[in-house]
Amino acid sequence: DTGVSQNPRHKITKRGQNVTFRCDPISEHNRLYWYRQTLGQGPEFLTYFQNEAQLEKSRLLSDRFSAERPKGSFSTLEIQRTEQGDSAMYLCASSFEEGGYGYTFGSGTRLTVV
């Protein structure tokens, strides 16, 4: 098991472009979470999936953000019409059931919008 994998590690994009990030969770984990972390802050919850169902979305997740988890495996997070304020580290985590076994985080995707 290689842990939680996120791709790409870094992404630089021009304002107004669309970007997509991918997260591959630990295979036995049925829950998958997306967080956003800006400089000097703790991670903030964006959304989470149980299997393929998206069960909660934060109000931080504007209409420009969409996340999917087809077939309950990997997940993608897309940001449309990126803005400079979207620049952040996007972290993915997975867990089993209620998180009793701990949440495992990936290394993150750092997005820079220029």
Add this chain to the structure above:
Amino acid sequence: AQSVTQPDIHITVSEGASLELRCNYSYGATPYLFWYVQSPGQGLQLLLKYFSGDTLVQGIKGFEAEFKRSQSSFNLRKPSVHWSDAAEYFCAVVGGINTGTASKLTFGTGTRLQVTL
């Protein structure tokens, strides 16, 4: 709603000295509590977690934390700090099992640890 406060933004200690990082949480029932460490540009690594039972929890890398319900605290300690411990430390809370709420983690703003040689 649950929340976490880490009152110390930045702490500097000498290598070999003891360390205590403070964490206070707000949650109406028994929380699940976590400490994570993050090196620059990296993801989060779990140091330790508390769910129930013994209030003194042992973690990796020689860290331990003590849950004190009366003080709503979950402070992280290490008896002797190594230069490689320099990183950002985050305390996090999630509602306990059977709360009927989402199981998302709520993080504090973090404490940056600097270790001087």
